[in-house]
Each structure stands twice: as C-alpha cells, then as structure tokens.
Amino acid sequence: MHLGYPSYFLVLLGSWKVLGAVALLIPRHALLKEWVLRGRLFTYTGAIVSHLTMGYDRGEVVLLAIFTAATRSVPWALRTARPPARWAALR
16 A cells, blocks of 8 residues: 555455444434544544655645545534433433
C-alpha cells in the first residue's frame, strides 16, 4: 500500500465499514448509530493525517476534509430536535 500500512489493515477497515453500514440500517438504536458516525469520523481524520504526512497534494487532502465535514454535518443537521432518550433520564 502506498501509505505504508500493511495489507491486512484494508481487511480490518473494510470489515468495520460493512458492520457500520449494517448498524446504520438497524432502527431505534441511536447510541449505536452515534458510535458508527464517530468511527467514520476517526477513520476519515486518520486518512487526512496519513495523506498529509506522506506528502500528498493539499488539494486531495482538502477534498477529503470537505467529504469528512459533510459526512459528519449532514446527520447532525437531520437529527430530531428532542434530546436522545438517555439524556431524559438525567433530568
């Protein structure tokens, strides 16, 4: 791989992404979906750092950063106005 990661890392990341996609399709599990979205954020920010440290063109990295921001902000913008159920118990 051109970023220096071992080939089994692709299998690991791919497996996590498939499991995350399945978890997003499961209804009424807000906490699980929240962690899937956080995992995607961790993956994409790690990719940004990897590309920057390997000397990639900043234009490619900016495009990846825009994609990361969009994938994180769209679910946030589409969320419901009421707080999650786990916060209701704290009131």
